[in-house]
Amino acid sequence: GILNFCANNYLGLSSHPEVIRAAVEALEKFGAGLSSVRFICGTQSIHKDLEEKIARFHQREDAILYASCFDANAGIFEALLTPEDAVLSDELNHASIIDGIRLCKANKYRYKHMDMQDLEAKLRDAQKHRLRLVATDGAFSMDGDIAPLKEICQLAQKYDALVFIDECHATGFLGPNGRGTDELLGVMDKVTIINSTLGKALGGAAGGYTTGPKPLIDLLRQRSRPYLFSNSLPPAVVGCASKALDLLMESNAIAQSMAAKTQRFRSKMTAAGFTISGKDHPICPVMLGDARLAAVMAEDMLNRGIYVIGFSYPVVPKGKARIRVQISAVHSDEDIDRCVEAFTEVGRKHGALP
Ligand code: PLP
Numbered sequence: 001g002i003l004n005f006c007a008n009n010y011l012g013l014s015s016h017p018e019v020i021r022a023a024v025e026a027l028e029k030f031g032a033g034l035s036s037v038r039f040i041c042g043t044q045s046i047h048k049d050l051e052e053k054i055a056r057f058h059q060r061e062d063a064i065l066y067a068s069c070f071d072a073n074a075g076i077f078e079a080l081l082t083p084e085d086a087v088l089s090d091e092l093n094h095a096s097i098i099d100g101i102r103l104c105k106a107n108k109y110r111y112k113h114m115d116m117q118d119l120e121a122k123l124r125d126a127q128k129h130r131l132r133l134v135a136t137d138g139a140f141s142m143d144g145d146i147a148p149l150k151e152i153c154q155l156a157q158k159y160d161a162l163v164f165i166d167e168c169h170a171t172g173f174l175g176p177n178g179r180g181t182d183e184l185l186g187v188m189d190k191v192t193i194i195n196s197t198l199g200k201a202l203g204g205a206a207g208g209y210t211t212g213p214k215p216l217i218d219l220l221r222q223r224s225r226p227y228l229f230s231n232s233l234p235p236a237v238v239g240c241a242s243k244a245l246d247l248l249m250e251s252n253a254i255a256q257s258m259a260a261k262t263q264r265f266r267s268k269m270t271a272a273g274f275t276i277s278g279k280d281h282p283i284c285p286v287m288l289g290d291a292r293l294a295a296v297m298a299e300d301m302l303n304r305g306i307y308v309i310g311f312s313y314p315v316v317p318k319g320k321a322r323i324r325v326q327i328s329a330v331h332s333d334e335d336i337d338r339c340v341e342a343f344t345e346v347g348r349k350h351g352a353l354p
Pocket residue numbers: 067068069070071073094096137141166168169196197198199206207208
């Protein structure tokens with residue numbers, strides 16, 4: 001009887017019968033696992049097929065699988081950038097991008113969150129380096145805001161830089177066909193590298209990938225440490241993701257169904273008097289400020305059958321505690337209304353609403 005409003009299961013595919021069946025079939029046909037990394041004896045036809053499908057989905061030349069997107073982010077910067085290069089990173093990028101950048105020896109610039117003036121100043125300074133890479137989340141998971149990719153790509157063009165985006169909170173549902181932030185903002189041909197996860201909208205099991213130009217993917221197969229030194233993805237996991245991509249490429253109906261639901265939640269909550277951060281994204285952070293208020297409200301929401309979690313420092317800045325609600329394509333309008341009603345009651349009880 002409890003409704004889950006805090007999963008990254010944006011499209012509801014983790015419980016889709018066809019996705020589950022595909023996992024079982026892959027398990028039966030290809031076994032439980034490979035007991036090997038990819039380049040030894042850990043590559044089966046399904047791994048190659050999934051990489052090809054990912055590249056086709058994103059309209060890129062090639063793709064490479066990892067055990068997680070954390071690994072994809074840990075592996076890319078060190079493999080691609082040398083001490084002669086520069087990486088320019090949004091200050092609110094995901095921890096795995098930050099860790100990946102820490103591992104590389106390139107010159108590091110951190111620009112203010114989505115601040116194009118600051119990015120331009122840093123790009124100007126970075127002209128002295130051999131190669132420049134701008135790295136940003138496509139959609140930021142704590143605030144539900146979307147990177148200004150059009151402007152970032154324009155600056156990248158002006159200052160001869162490559163653009164990297166992490167699409168974990170965009171792949172499968174942003175843009176008319178769910179291709180992601182680059183499709184939503186009309187820059188699919190301008191973003192060079194995409195990292196994303198199979199552990200959220202695309203079936204929710206596990207796994208990550210990089211997709212982009214073929215020479216880059218070839219380089220990662222030779223040099224990327226999490227790819228070279230970590231086990232191959234289990235067949236059942238590959239089966240899930242592969243079916244999820246099939247469903248999304250057959251029709252854009254699932255991806256499209258998100259937008260109206262997100263809009264319903266955001267507008268009803270705003271009308272009730274709450275402040276919802278971000279815009280048009282199924283991550284809907286209900287901003288509360290006080291950490292204790294966020295925790296007790298989340299607890300009380302669960303008593304009313306709504307599963308949500310309070311986020312406070314150090315996950316978000318001090319004084320900016322919130323309850324992060326995530327809308328899924330499988331939520332019905334009634335589910336969303338039930339969630340808003342519970343928030344309104346709990347908010348009044350704890351003084352978050354008048
Ligand atoms: N990048 C972002 C923006 C994420 O939100 C996450 C997951 O929390 C990751 C990377 C890591 O993805 P995975 O769970 O596949 O390691």
